[in-house]
Amino acid sequence: MAAIVERPKKSGPPTYQVKWRQDGQWQSENFGGDEGAAQADQFKKLVEAHGNQWPYGWVKGHGFVEPDENPDDVPLMTYAGRYVDRLTGVDVRTREDYHREIRLHFAHLVHLRADGLEVPATICNVVQDDVTDWVRREEEGERDPQGREKWLRRPADPKSIANRHGLLFCVFQAAIDATPQLRTTNPCKKTRLPRVDDHTEEEMTFLERDEYARIAAEIKDPDARDLADWLVGTGMRWSEATALKVKDLNLTGDRPTASIQRAWKRAKKGSPEAFYLGPPKTRKARRPIVLTAAQVDVARRLTTGQGPDDYVFRAAMGGPWRHANYYNRKWKPAVAAAVAAGLPKKPRLHDLRHTHVAWLIARNVPLPAIQARLGHESIQTTVDRYGHLVRALDDEILAAVEAVMSVPAPRAGLRAV
Template sequence: MASIVPRPKKSGEITYQVKWREDGDWQTENFGGDDGQAQAEQFRKLVEAHGNKWPYGWVRGRGFVEPDENPDDAPLIDYAKRYVDRLTGVDIRTREDYHREIRLHFTHLVHTRADGLEVPATICNVTQDDVTDWVRREQEGQQDPADSTLWVRKKADPKSIANRHGLLYCVFQAAVDATPQLRTKNPCKKTRLPRQDDHVDEDMTFLERDEYARIATEIKDPDARDLADFLVGTGMRWSEASALKVKDLALQADRPTVSVQRAWKRAKVGSPEAFFLGPPKTRKARRLVALSPAQVETCRRLVTGQGPEAFVFRAAMGGPWRHSNFYHRKWQPAVQAAIAAGLPKRPRLHDLRHTHVAWLIAANIPLPAIQARLGHESIQTTVDRYGHLIRALDDEITAAVEAVMAVPAPRAGLRAV
């Protein structure tokens, strides 16, 4: 139920505030002037008639405004592009990725009017139902009408849908927070997204120690072998390990470490250089990674005679390794040769990071320590991605349950003396 709360001002004027809960959040609208109380009472009845929701077509602080008469309304695509262009704290490549999502996926979001007619989406006319319909279309994809074996738009996986929905949410929230306000609520707020665990995850491949050894044996270039060993031995991302410089190493310390301070980033499309050095992926990705004695010896061998700005891992010409070069010329041929020799898996280069985690979990290393070593921003990321591998404590858990269940429960009717 909506209520009216009089709010006197210092000037003696009284503002009447209509107040109600919508989806658990307080909503308010204010009315002033000589007929403020009457207007507030009329609006209260409208809110209740709409099921304690904002009346359709009402813009907070302005009253009823038809979408096509709203001078501040704009096509969703145009508004989303302006929102992304004004973002701060994002690199050029991220901004380009956002624009690509808008161009390829937001264009499929349309507004369905009450009469069933679909019209282009604007920042003001999109409803929660429109967003739900868009999510479903993303999930189902679109087949080619002329050939059912082809796709006009492929099905999107749950994670991709969640990422796109997150961007859409931010765009609409900007409209809610705008001055003047363009919307009273965010249509993405109550969207039910596809579960991200309702499918078989075939993205990650975990290698046993002997399986990695099969691949490593097939990497004939010793410099490439050093880098592969370092990746699987530290769990670093490719962009981090290949960007390490001599000055990042602390090999003489009691506990030798390497400092992750930078990573390779994709440059803007059309730039002379495809990659540039920038900050790591997240704030917590700036970290110290402990090195084993074998890794220390490898690093010492690689940096002897090199200046502080030299890269630790260098390709044949002395410059840093490029992912495509390493992957196509070193990693992929080694994997193919290992498969021909009986390897039952086809790991990607990034699976060396997953493999590192699997080895740590098998050694009973706690997840918070793994989170810090990997540079995950949240422990939830570590748990969601690798928690299913934790089986080392199964015996202790079942023993604890057995011990509790084995104690006889007190019988009813007995009294302590």
């Protein structure tokens, strides 16, 4: 429920402040002058009638105004671009990706007025129905009217829609948090997004041990084979493994490790180099990975005679491997040969990381330990991606429950001696 707080002034009529909690945060609007009390009472009833939300069309400090009457309103595309330009803690390539999403997808978000006329979206006029219509258009795509078999815009997959919607949410939230405040509500807040698991095609491919061995046998270059074995045996990202340097290895002691300190990043378009070395993907991605005895032997063989700043895995010319070169010349031909020989799967290079996780889960390694090994920032990421594999442990879970439940409970009144 909303409340009215009277705030006396030294001279003139008092100010009446309407206060209420919206989504756990205090909101307020002030009314003054001779009609302040009556206006505050009327506004309080409006807030309560809207379920303790800002009344639709009300702009704080201005009252009910048409969106195009808001003096601070700007086109959505303009405001979104400014928001991305002011982001901190993101690399150049990520900022470029955000601008591309705005240019290619936010341009299709429009505002449908009450009279049925579509007008360009602004930071103030977009409502929840506009966002829902935009999500639907993203999901359905747009066919070419000149040829129904062609697309002007292909349907977006649920994950891409969720990512774009998340960026749009942040843009509108920035308008709410701005000074002066441009909006009072986020039109993205209650959007129902397409389910990521609606599609039957599985994005991840998990290899059995013999299936990986069939692919590895087709990798004739021993250096390329070493890298594939390392990826599937450590679960490292490609960008991490290929950035590994000799100084990152600790091959002595009871627990030899490889320390993830850097990763390859895609450079800004037009840069002289396509990639550069930067920090790992997340804060927790900077981590040590315990190595097996076989991995230690490989690391020693590859780093003998190398300097501290030399790469552990090197291509034919001595430099670091590039993904496109490795994939097209080493991995893709090996997979094709294995498929021709009867392998029923066509894994991507990144599926070696997924396969590593599947092998760990099959050995009853708990998800928090897997999270730490993979460098996931949140356990939720690990659960969302690999939690379904834990179903393979149902027999062990049932056996544990039955073992506990089969022990007779102590009878009341008996005291342990």
